Amino acid sequence: MEMNREKEIEILFKKFRENTINEEEYHRLMDWIKESGSESRMRKWMDEHWEELKKNEDHPERETVSDTRFHQLLEKADKRRRVHRPRDMEQGYVYYRVAAILVLLLSVSGIWYFKNREKPLPPPVMVTQHISSGEKATITLPDGTVVRLNSNTELVFPDRFSGDVREVTLRGEAFFEVTKDKKHPFLVKTGELTTRVLGTSFNIKAYENEEEVEVSVATGLVEVSKGETGKESEEEQHVLLNPSQQAVYREDEQNFITREVDIASIAMWKNGILSFNRTPLDQAAKMLERWYGVKVILKNPGLKKCVITGDHKNQGLSSVLHSFRYALGVSYEITKDTVIINGKDCTR
Structure with a gap:
């Protein structure tokens, strides 16, 4: 019967160290430690399992703060035990000291364990940041x-990053200054x-x-690919x-063009500059819509062939349209x- 009891204690101790013990089992272990006359049995048990106690068992990744402190105490005690091994009295003192520390540690860590037993984290919550036409914003990710988000832009990201990659989804225009993390690549879909x-x-x-x-x-190395990442693809898909390099992907042609x-x-x-560089007027109209939050109509479809060039820093809509009139000979009406x-x- 005593042998079965000792075996049970071994199992309970192992469960405690592996962080799998339940509350009932924990109290059984504590009752045994605190029993009258248990010091001698604990000494015997510790003598038989001294080396085993110092190991991290089979689950080092589940080691808790209490478990780490436990090992540190045992290592210190083991050094003293080896130094003073010839003197039975001092050896007994070391065992008694470790046993006393063990009781205290188990008591305190048991309270901590049942109050703070790890619970699986809930899945990340997806956050959607939408910037309306005529507005801009700067946000910081987890x-x-x-x-930095331009007008009429939407960014979807998790409230915390988990897993092997940091992934966000973008519709619109944004400038990213990505925190470096070699182990967790940053992906923009x-x-x-x-x-x-x-x-x-x-x-x-x-x-x-x-x-x-x-x-x-602007800085660093960027990889742009079509389709699933991590899969081999044809040269034009990657x-x-x-x-100082830019990749342009045209959906109608399904390929990349790289240019300086x-x-x-x-x-x-992001510096308040609305820039046109031989921009077709229909595209310029969309830029005006996003920038100023207005609806722009080209009354004559033939105006789509016109191109416009020029930078406008922190200028109002009327000022930009006036430059259009000067450069292209067009008229405009704001209602x-x-x-x-x-x-x-216009002819190109």
């Missing part, structure tokens, strides 16, 4: 990554494309209902970008939240 980085700064322009997606790199760009021209919008642009056809 990993410290700073994202934009429709069919995935932009993958470790720690860098770059701009993505991926508005819905536009033919092109642009990824422009590009690596260095600083001036770093100073990347994400000028409440609608702009009507009219004029003759």
